[in-house]
Amino acid sequence: MGSLSPHRRKHKVAVIGSGNWGTAIAKIVAENTASNDSIFERDVQMWVFEEKVEIPKNSRHYDPSSPLCQGPQNLTEIINKTHENVKYLPGIALPENIHANPSVVDAVKDSTILIFNLPHQFINKTCEQIKGKILPYARGISCIKGVDVTEEGVSLFSETIGKTLGIYCGALSGANIANEVAQEKWSESSIAYDPPHLDSKAPSPNRSPSASTVDVVHFEHKDVSGRLSQVKLQPLPSEYPPVDHAVLKTLFHRPYFHIRVVSDVAGVSLGGALKNVVALAAGWVDGMGWGDNAKAAIMRVGLLEMVKFGEKFFGATVDTRTFTEESAGVADLITSCSGGRNFRCAKLSIERKQPIDKVEETELNGQKLQGTLTAVEVNKFLKKQGLEDEFPLFTAVYRILEGSMSVESIPSYIER
């Protein structure tokens, strides 16, 4: 039924956020829109928080004699002139079809695919700014790592975005370091995308499939505390190619950035948060000099607690294999337990016989460890549910952080 015929309209892509990861992702999608111009509009909008910057010495365009280097300039103008994000991703040449835009409202206008890639503390504010100003049938992908854990429950950033904007939003996560991806060092990533089946619902022939008149589908979501929320979703007009797994792979997959698309949004999002808790334990065990086997054992036990956490609190929507077989699961865990900052600081805290927050201060230049924060949040949540004993490794990490347990007792504590 016409599925092989070309669609009349192309997808317009906007990236919301332009830190090092946002810019690296914009580079990838712009490379792909340029080479797949039957599906995508060539130009990619990238929202940049406007600031005045000077071209730094590690930029490809540093030249004291150039007019560009005669004092501070708007970051968006520098990016659009030099095709380099000189502040957040210096040294990397960006495709010319990336357009830095200081207005987030203008950047998302008419875009069918919105890619969110900004620090999680800015999610709510940014979504409020663009609410009602996006295409109502747009689709989102959140590249924001982790989840939001409170005593009450666990919520996914992709869901927060989706609910605020009234759109469906998937997630991208994997064993990726922004700068390495930008340098085209090979890595893999996972995209999770599983919207309700809107497109199986054929539009009535007497209605035009434009945004204002299509049927609205109610998409129900029950969160971990049982709260039911309802999102009204609009089907994508049939003039566009459907946003499916194949289209998302076309948009994100590169020879140096291999993508697997799955349906498990909760699993992909949880992996990026919980692995940091495991990395702390792996760092401590490594710091104790217990050897590679002990470290591998901790990682294995941690992986199974990640699986259990997903199954227990997200039920049937979680697929065990996301954790054990995908980049966002086992591979990201391996990377984080190799040289990630949570692992490193935990290891140093044993070697230097210092509390981890002391190591954090001296090593991270004011930045905070994600793992210690997540460990505390996860513990508060588990305690409230009365389930600390069912997650002995997560609980051990919390107790070691609060000083009520020693690293030496991890093996006996997790023994089953």
Added chain:
Amino acid sequence: MGSLSPHRRKHKVAVIGSGNWGTAIAKIVAENTASNDSIFERDVQMWVFEEKVEIPKNSRHYDPSSPLCQGPQNLTEIINKTHENVKYLPGIALPENIHANPSVVDAVKDSTILIFNLPHQFINKTCEQIKGKILPYARGISCIKGVDVTEEGVSLFSETIGKTLGIYCGALSGANIANEVAQEKWSESSIAYDPPHLDSKAPSPNRSPSASTVDVVHFEHKDVSGRLSQVKLQPLPSEYPPVDHAVLKTLFHRPYFHIRVVSDVAGVSLGGALKNVVALAAGWVDGMGWGDNAKAAIMRVGLLEMVKFGEKFFGATVDTRTFTEESAGVADLITSCSGGRNFRCAKLSIERKQPIDKVEETELNGQKLQGTLTAVEVNKFLKKQGLEDEFPLFTAVYRILEGSMSVESIPSYIER
């Protein structure tokens, strides 16, 4: 029916082999038989290949003035006097209930549990020596890593042992380094044990349940090339506690050596072989300086090829989770890709721009890499089956070894 009442007879345990891993395993089981004397006879027999040795300087009993140190002595006598395997596990105090025995026939006599832990080239000869001289209802556990791959098929060492001796034999494998386990550094291991359900068949009341008169159960096994072999198994007499997962955990689990018992013998055995092939690829990628994410990606891809290999050639008997969740799978893979010799030599071969067999020569002191051997064997087998393309990473490793492919092309070659 009486399952809670004590059994009249206890299990006698023999360890066949006394290298560093054999001796470390003997230490573990002897510690457990001593503290579980309602199930096991206290004393553990350990077959030692007799040789004359002098007490080395790193022994706990090195003392030039002692009579023990006045020239070469029989290794079995030294072990039984000093409770130390001065040649293969010097410096480690062994439990006094280990009895070193120079006669393999005498060591296995009357033993109900036989633990095989010897280099694989000695399996056939040793099994032939004890054939017909063991209890016909004995049960075996093979601690021999890996599998035997030929062009014709893949066979498990546990099956070779079981078929030769006419007994059921399970397998133990995990992320373990013998010397670290002997030093009681914490690690985990997997035991796979899944005999046909002999014990559900109640012995006829007019028959004594002794070895010569019990029913014989035919245990059929179809190997990868479709050959059907039949092993006649004898049920364990009911005077003994059944050899089940709980009894095996009691025999092998220690505070420093955590055991999970599963049913998937093929998976546990394959893990120990195929991880070495993946470790070569991980070493090359690491040697190229592609970073931790690329290494994690290779490990993830390798893990999935391990799963696929198991499912394809061992069908329903293999459980995916053995690879993705157990010590013999993902944890052993992680360890091997951290500091294992296959990983190290592959990495050095890139850094030194030398062929890997050259690195092997200079680094391994005459020993051979298991990974290169397995990669060649696995490729021969896959080629014969016409399935090279379905295992792109295994195939890439082989082609890089034979010089027909470069490490640089791994990502594009495995791209799906």
